[in-house]
Amino acid sequence: MKPPTPSSTANFPVQGALRPDCPQCFALCCTAFGFARSADFAIDKPPATPCPNLAADFSCTIHDRLRPRGFPGCTVFDCFGAGQAVSQRLFGGISWRDNPDSAAGMFTAFKVLRQLHEMLWLLGQAAARAYGPDTAGDAYSLAAAVRKVADSGLEDLLAADVESLHRQVGETLRVVSEEVRAGYFSAAYGDAGSSSLHPRIRLEPGADLAGADLRGLVLCGADLRGACLIGADVRGADLTATDLLGADLRDARLDGADLAGALFLTPPQVGAARGSGSTRLPEGLARPGHWAASVPEDAPTGPRKRLDRRDC
Known part of the structure; x- marks a missing residue:
C-alpha cells in the first residue's frame, strides 16, 4: 500500500x-x-x-x-x-x-x-x-x-x-x-526486561517505577507503556523512541529530560508531570503553565549512563 x-x-x-x-x-x-x-x-x-x-x-x-x-x-x-x-x-x-x-x-x-x-x-x-x-x-x-x-x-x-x-x-x-x-538496542534490557540499573528496576510495559532514580539515563527504545512513573526522577534522561502510551507521569521530575521523540505522549501526561524550561517536548505539546521556567540547580545537564550497548 x-x-x-x-x-x-x-x-x-x-x-x-x-x-x-x-x-x-x-x-x-x-x-x-x-x-x-x-x-x-x-x-x-x-x-x-x-x-x-x-x-x-x-x-x-x-x-x-x-x-x-x-x-x-x-x-x-x-x-x-x-x-x-x-x-x-x-x-x-x-x-x-x-x-x-x-x-x-x-x-x-x-x-x-x-x-x-x-x-x-x-x-x-x-x-x-x-x-x-x-x-x-x-x-x-x-x-x-x-x-x-x-x-x-x-x-x-x-x-x-x-x-x-x-x-x-x-x-x-x-x-x-x-x-x-526496532532501531534501538532494547534487547540489552534482558529477556525479562531487567536493566543494569538495579535488579528490582524493570523497563517493561506496566513496570512499577514509582520513585525510581532514572536521572540522566538513555532510555531510547524502551517500552514503558502503562508503566507507573509516579514521582520518578527522570531529570536529564533521553526518552527518544520510548513508548509512553498510558504511562502514569504524575509528579515525575522531567527537568532537562528529552521527550521530543517520545512515543504517544499526551497533554494530560505532560500536565501531571513536573518539568521546566529545559524539558524538551514533542512538537504540538505545550509547556504547562505550572512548570518552572528555569532549570533547578540540582538538575542533571545530560545523560550519565546508557542502558543500551550502542548510541541511540
Whole structure:
C-alpha cells in the first residue's frame, strides 16, 4: 500500500483541531465526570453533577487557584476538543442548564467523544512516526474510520462500538511502536526486561517505577507503556523512541529530560508531570503553565549512563 496522498488525507485531524475551546463548551468536564477526594481533588463529586466551583456562565470560580486549593487534577485534564464539539455541534449550543432533559445524553456523548478524539490524537502521532508506508497507511485509514464515528450524529455516536475501535487503535499503535523502537538496542534490557540499573528496576510495559532514580539515563527504545512513573526522577534522561502510551507521569521530575521523540505522549501526561524550561517536548505539546521556567540547580545537564550497548 502506498502512503496516502495529501488530497486523500485532507480531513485527517491535526492536533490543533483536537484542542479544547472552553468558552464554546458547557463545562462538561466539570459536570459529566465524578471524582473522589484525593491528592488530585479536594472534595468528592459524583458524576453528572456540577462542581460546586462552577459559575453560572460555566467558568471556574477558582481557575487561577486550582492547585493551591487542592484541585491539580482539574489542571491536567484535556478533552481533546470533545467539549466544544458536543456542546455546539451535537446539541446546537443549548446547554444542559437551559434544557435539563439533554443533560444525560450530553454527558454520555462527551465521554464517548473524548475517547474518540484521544484516539485521533494518538493515531496522528502514529502516522507521523511510522517508518513503513503500509503502517502509515493503516494509521490513516483507521483514523478516517474513527473520524467518521466522531463526526456522526448523536444516535450513531452513542451506538458506536468504541471498544472495538480501542482494540484496533491499540494494535496499530503497538505495530508503530515496535517499528520505531526496532532501531534501538532494547534487547540489552534482558529477556525479562531487567536493566543494569538495579535488579528490582524493570523497563517493561506496566513496570512499577514509582520513585525510581532514572536521572540522566538513555532510555531510547524502551517500552514503558502503562508503566507507573509516579514521582520518578527522570531529570536529564533521553526518552527518544520510548513508548509512553498510558504511562502514569504524575509528579515525575522531567527537568532537562528529552521527550521530543517520545512515543504517544499526551497533554494530560505532560500536565501531571513536573518539568521546566529545559524539558524538551514533542512538537504540538505545550509547556504547562505550572512548570518552572528555569532549570533547578540540582538538575542533571545530560545523560550519565546508557542502558543500551550502542548510541541511540
